[in-house]
Amino acid sequence: MIQLGILLTNRYRLLSVAAILDVFESVNRFYADDDKAPAFNISLFCMDEIDTNHAAEFKGYRIESICEAQKQDLIFIPAFNAANIVQAIGENQKYIPWLQQQFKAGAELACVCTGAFLLGATGLLNGKTATTHVDACPQFAHAFPTVKLQADKVVTGDGGLYTSGGSTSSFHLMLHLLQKYCSKDIAVRTAKLFSIDMDREQQTYFSTFSPVQAHNDELVAMAQQNIEAAYHNAGTIEELIKEIPGSRRNIARRFKQVTGITPIEYLQKTRIEAAKKLLVQTNQQMTEVMINSGYSDPKAFRKIFRKTVGMTPTGYREKFYIS
Structure with a gap:
């Protein structure tokens, strides 16, 4: 039986833990329906002190301290429910040596969304590929510069370390792991049960450009303001920063x-x-959209849009248009 551990970190997202439990409990039911022993022995782990709130949220599960934990085969780190990821990592420092020890002993580690920040803090991802929520990628890249971040990926796996993008990407991560630990048939049955589109490989079209604004560099702030005010009129970046003192x-x-x-x-x-x-948000024709967003060449617009977003402008409208 595969020993599957789920961390109940401080500030974990309940949805991500619930999704992991739902999927792997369902897989165990598949095995029971086929008159087979369960594939996974599921355990929930906390730090030293057991939080009674956890017990209430996960009735039927014994919440164990990591100090008592046996060797696991696969450990899931849930997403964080926190605006301040740095603070959340600080509150979960005790998990870091435990994860390092479990990995050294042969456990594989899998992260949901921003859970990748805790795995990054272990140092185990250094030099390896990873992804996380697309909007958290700039912060992740800054915090862990030696990790090979693949912001467009839904799932990555490198040397027994697995990461996933935004919350729904966790299902693709679990399908990937089910195919490895169980079989393709089990992965397909699970995908059908949860209506998961198995062939999604990119998450870039879910991203939102949220530039850094909280800084004290007045020159950079001037450049940002100029770009944001006149991006649709200027032909080149030189036109937008020419009035700012200093060399380009x-x-x-x-x-x-x-x-x-x-x-x-x-x-x-x-x-x-x-x-x-x-x-x-509008019904503007594609030519209007192109011009109003600062482009004049349809071919260049489509090329840049597809490279940045991961799909064509037409495909993006069809997928997300608000009627």
């Missing part, structure tokens, strides 16, 4: 240092975000 090289250096991207990338992302809003 110095502006570009400081801009990337503060925001994580270059002024040109910032302009493109601002334009694409504007185009996305026009596509789903």
Whole structure:
């Protein structure tokens, strides 16, 4: 029987824990229906002190301390329900050496969404591929620069370490693991039960460009304001920053240092975000959307949009249009 552990971290998202339990309990029922022993022995783990609230939320499960935990085969780290991920990681420091020990002993580790930040804090992801919620990727890249972040991916797996994108991507992660630990048949049965689209590989079309605004660099703030005010009229980035004191090289250096991207990338992302809003919130023709978001070349617009978002402008409208 596969030993499956789920961490009940501080500030965990109840939805992500519930989804893990629902999927693997369902798989055990598949086995029971086929007159087979359950595939997974599911355990829930907390830090030293057992929180009685956890016991109430997960009636029927014994909540164990990590101090008492036996070796696990697979451990899930749920997403965090916190705006301040750094604070959430600080509150879960005790899990870090335990996860390191379990991994060294042969356990595989899987993260749901922003749970990747806790795995990143263990150092085990250094030099390996990972993903997380698409909107949390800039913060993750800044916090863990040696991790090979693949922001567009729904699921990654590298050396026994697994990560997934936004919350619903956790289902794709679980399907991937079910195919490994059980069989493709079990993965397909699970996908049908939960109506999961098995072939989704990208999450970029769920992203929202949320640039860093809370900083003290007035020069960078001026550049950001200029771009956001005139992205649809300016032809080049030079036109938008020409009135800002300092050389373009110095502006570009400081801009990337503060925001994580270059002024040109910032302009493109601002334009694409504007185009996305026009596509789903208005009935403007595609040519109008292109012009109103700052582009003049249809071919270039489609190419940049698809590269940034992961689908064509037409496909994006069909998927998300608000009628």
